[in-house]
Amino acid sequence: MKAAGRREPPLVHLAVALLFLFLLLFLALPVGRLVLSALGDNASGHSTFALLLANPLYLDSLIGSLAASAGAALLAAMLALPPAWTLWRLQWQPPLAVQLLGFMPLFVPPFMLSLSLQSLLGRGGGLGFWLAGRIDLDPSQWGLAGLIVIEAIHYAPLLLSLVVLSTAPLARDAGIAAHLGDGWARLTRRVFLPLGMPGLAFGMAITFLKTLDDLATPLSLGLTNLIAPLAYFRVGTHGAGDLVAAALALVLIAVSMLAWTLGAGRMRQIPMTWNGTHLRPDAARPGQQHLAATLLAAVAGFTALCYSGMVVTAFAGVWSHTLWPESWGLQHFAAALATESASFINTLRYCGTAALIDVVIGLAIAYVLRRAPARRELRLTQGVAGLLGVPGVALAITYLQCVDSGIAIPFDATGVLLALAFALRGLPFALPACSYALRGLPDAHLDAARLSGASTFLIAWRIVLPALAFGLVVAFLISFGIAAVDLSSAMLLIPSETEAPAAYTIYLNMQTSTGRGTGSALAVLAIAAVAIVLTATAALIARRDPGAAAPRSEHGAPP
Amino acid sequence: MANIQIDHLGKRYGDKTVLADFSLDLTDGECFTLLGPSGCGKTVLLRLIAGFEKPESGTIRIDGQVVTDAGDGSSVSPDRRGLGMVFQDYAVWPHMSVFDNIAYPLKLAGIEISARRERTLRAIELVGLAGLDARLPSQLSGGQQQRVALARALVSEPRLLLLDEPLNNLDANLREEMRFEIKALQQKLGITILYVTHDQEIALAIADRIAVMDENGRLRQLGTPEEVYERPVDDFVFRFLGIANFLPVSRRDGALCVGDQAGDWPSLPPAHYGDTLTAGFRPGDVQLSRDGAGLTGTIRRASFLGAQFDYLIDIGGALIRTALPSHDALALGLLFDEGDACRVGFHSVQWFDRAIPTSDKV
Numbered sequence A: 001m002k003a004a005g006r007r008e009p010p011l012v013h014l015a016v017a018l019l020f021l022f023l024l025l026f027l028a029l030p031v032g033r034l035v036l037s038a039l040g041d042n043a044s045g046h047s048t049f050a051l052l053l054a055n056p057l058y059l060d061s062l063i064g065s066l067a068a069s070a071g072a073a074l075l076a077a078m079l080a081l082p083p084a085w086t087l088w089r090l091q092w093q094p095p096l097a098v099q100l101l102g103f104m105p106l107f108v109p110p111f112m113l114s115l116s117l118q119s120l121l122g123r124g125g126g127l128g129f130w131l132a133g134r135i136d137l138d139p140s141q142w143g144l145a146g147l148i149v150i151e152a153i154h155y156a157p158l159l160l161s162l163v164v165l166s167t168a169p170l171a172r173d174a175g176i177a178a179h180l181g182d183g184w185a186r187l188t189r190r191v192f193l194p195l196g197m198p199g200l201a202f203g204m205a206i207t208f209l210k211t212l213d214d215l216a217t218p219l220s221l222g223l224t225n226l227i228a229p230l231a232y233f234r235v236g237t238h239g240a241g242d243l244v245a246a247a248l249a250l251v252l253i254a255v256s257m258l259a260w261t262l263g264a265g266r267m268r269q270i271p272m273t274w275n276g277t278h279l280r281p282d283a284a285r286p287g288q289q290h291l292a293a294t295l296l297a298a299v300a301g302f303t304a305l306c307y308s309g310m311v312v313t314a315f316a317g318v319w320s321h322t323l324w325p326e327s328w329g330l331q332h333f334a335a336a337l338a339t340e341s342a343s344f345i346n347t348l349r350y351c352g353t354a355a356l357i358d359v360v361i362g363l364a365i366a367y368v369l370r371r372a373p374a375r376r377e378l379r380l381t382q383g384v385a386g387l388l389g390v391p392g393v394a395l396a397i398t399y400l401q402c403v404d405s406g407i408a409i410p411f412d413a414t415g416v417l418l419a420l421a422f423a424l425r426g427l428p429f430a431l432p433a434c435s436y437a438l439r440g441l442p443d444a445h446l447d448a449a450r451l452s453g454a455s456t457f458l459i460a461w462r463i464v465l466p467a468l469a470f471g472l473v474v475a476f477l478i479s480f481g482i483a484a485v486d487l488s489s490a491m492l493l494i495p496s497e498t499e500a501p502a503a504y505t506i507y508l509n510m511q512t513s514t515g516r517g518t519g520s521a522l523a524v525l526a527i528a529a530v531a532i533v534l535t536a537t538a539a540l541i542a543r544r545d546p547g548a549a550a551p552r553s554e555h556g557a558p559p
Numbered sequence B: 001m002a003n004i005q006i007d008h009l010g011k012r013y014g015d016k017t018v019l020a021d022f023s024l025d026l027t028d029g030e031c032f033t034l035l036g037p038s039g040c041g042k043t044v045l046l047r048l049i050a051g052f053e054k055p056e057s058g059t060i061r062i063d064g065q066v067v068t069d070a071g072d073g074s075s076v077s078p079d080r081r082g083l084g085m086v087f088q089d090y091a092v093w094p095h096m097s098v099f100d101n102i103a104y105p106l107k108l109a110g111i112e113i114s115a116r117r118e119r120t121l122r123a124i125e126l127v128g129l130a131g132l133d134a135r136l137p138s139q140l141s142g143g144q145q146q147r148v149a150l151a152r153a154l155v156s157e158p159r160l161l162l163l164d165e166p167l168n169n170l171d172a173n174l175r176e177e178m179r180f181e182i183k184a185l186q187q188k189l190g191i192t193i194l195y196v197t198h199d200q201e202i203a204l205a206i207a208d209r210i211a212v213m214d215e216n217g218r219l220r221q222l223g224t225p226e227e228v229y230e231r232p233v234d235d236f237v238f239r240f241l242g243i244a245n246f247l248p249v250s251r252r253d254g255a256l257c258v259g260d261q262a263g264d265w266p267s268l269p270p271a272h273y274g275d276t277l278t279a280g281f282r283p284g285d286v287q288l289s290r291d292g293a294g295l296t297g298t299i300r301r302a303s304f305l306g307a308q309f310d311y312l313i314d315i316g317g318a319l320i321r322t323a324l325p326s327h328d329a330l331a332l333g334l335l336f337d338e339g340d341a342c343r344v345g346f347h348s349v350q351w352f353d354r355a356i357p358t359s360d361k362v
């Protein structure tokens, strides 16, 4: 129940204070410092920005970054909309597991797709070898277009899922309207587009931001004339305190925030407040159902085909200058497990810490949100979602500058900064899961326990924890998964290569011709883990919440 | 058994006053219903009695013992008040089985295991859930969950039971069944029940005494169900207890007229009432005929509802509804069509000393 002027318990004030302290210390102050140093004069007395503008290299890279990000977002939308519309037209409501698998792109780094396509289409082997001399399909030869295509293919399933999620609830009603004489063209204009817009805008914004912030994919394609890679190289060659890097980071933040604000206006309610209610099982006619399933299978098949290069590499023995590997085996997996298990432990360390921070803060915010009046709720939600507009590269450079200037020395080389960056970037995703968890715990459940004589500790242990556990585990996994693939922060902030998380090791391995097999094996393992976790989550949600799948009658108890 | 004494209770949220100077006494062993529209403060009152909220002013006594006193801020904690409560949305803990839900209060009270088991099974039996004790709440229907909540509230044998619209989410049949069961339980166990609801039908059926509250949290009337139904103190109470018809009446030269027609009334308004009056009556209070004495009206809508005919009648611009048992309508030749003229008399009317807006919509 929401009511104006409700007196807030002290816990709420404490939670708000903690949140603001966290954001102030680890976001506002560092970024403020970055702004000051980037706008200030450098050693030779020139403004860094003036230097930037004077150098055509930077302007070119800015245009390139913008073109690649916008292009990827547009192409992803073009890829996702036709199947989304067709599914809607067929009045098909996808099962939860299918919806969740659509979110996989968030938990798989796109550079894997780049390397998969290169091993499929590159001249070194596979299709590319076979085609060589006729047409050259090697994505690393396409320049910006290659980056656009790869990011678009990677994020298209996410967009598809988001649009389907936002349109499916009214698909059946649209079917009835069509039956009563409304034309599908009209229904598309009046129902499908307005409903799908928020999901589409959110997906496009994510694609834009992630592409802008992506380091590993352009580097894997040999593209360096973009903002993020340039900033990365500046830090590598000129050190953490480099002012040009700071200015580039600032440009990244500005562009991201602008894009996010432009997109955010269009997506008031959707995914950040997605409440986890899933759809009724579909009631489409069997013919339509088959058609829809076939279509989805085709989409999934295409995506799988794109990633097959990596799978083949992982299982291949020798694969060089032939269409098909000459031998097969599990040696890459063995090598991966033997040499790279440390990186998995690192991932557990960094991402686990970050996810823990996210769950605690997310829960506190969710608790505040539940009690806040509607206006403040909206502002707080949008504020947290705005964290999406802080690119990983920029955040990492911000932290590095703090280290360089001596402020954050105690944190240097401990990996704490990396965990903090992960936590900040995962928070917008962890928050909805925390809100969802909290929704399973009405105040009356606590009152009922108090009335029974339970102590505060017992209430927390026997009532609150069991009610929240599942949702918090989901929030943890989401935050963990987002952090695990966040290479942009990781590549800049890892204390040393031996302390690198798995995604980074995979990237390093796949960049070299000798490590490609091992890297692919690691990637296959990681992707399989993500898919298993997502499917298991879907199954658990369905089991916990059978009421949502089949409406119960008042009298009848299920057998 | 317990009595409750609520004195001058006041409760506000921000600048919204929910209860102001609210007083109420419940006697031992009675089933008392508090009837009021949504948002009038019923849940807040129960939460104050249970001790989940503190009032700004006033005291609450249970069995003579002060449990809440806004004066010195003292408050006995909810579990020491000897009461059970069924929450508006049940608040059955979703991760515990039916058995565990009901046994939990006993476990907390330190009842040893075999006694606990025995008492829990007895409570399960009492609310008619025998055999379902291993189920999780998600495997129960709404009505069954409600019974779990009831059993959980009863298992520690409270002296006093607070029920917050517990039958709201049930369908009509089940609601009626549960209503009888609650009443029977109360008589069997001899506990005091405070039942709050906005459903007048349940309230009237279940109560020994009833109080009607308005949207400002004020008590309008308190009495037995018959008293409140038959002699409402004002039109708010009258309206709240069932379908209400109102006719504007003016007193001219001693005659009580509706428009230009002098009516034939079963009772007269008190002499001190003014000249602008309103007659209130229920659909069943209307005496319908084809011709003869009574006010002239026109049938505007006729609906057959199975056991009865429902007519909407226009009397000088005011619309009223009647309910005529079907067999009477057939036996007395009172099958009207839309547009037919008819005569309207009354078995009984309530007089109100002011003009009350009447309905002129079909």
Ligand SMILES: Nc1ncnc2c1ncn2[C@@H]1O[C@H](COP(=O)(O)OP(=O)(O)OP(=O)(O)O)[C@@H](O)[C@H]1O
Residues within 6 Å of the ligand: A003, A004, A005, A006, A007, B013, B018, B036, B037, B038, B039, B040, B041, B042, B043, B044, B045, B088, B198
């Ligand atoms: N914690 C609270 N903070 C602010 N206002 C509240 C709070 N609890 C209740 N109110 C307000 O007090 C008033 C009475 O609420 P209450 O829940 O008692 O109504 P009710 O009579 O139980 O209604 P219903 O029949 O819908 O359950 C409402 O206007 C509500 O908005």
Ligand SMILES: [Mg+2]
Residues within 6 Å of the ligand: B042, B043, B044, B088, B164
């Ligand atoms: Mg209520």
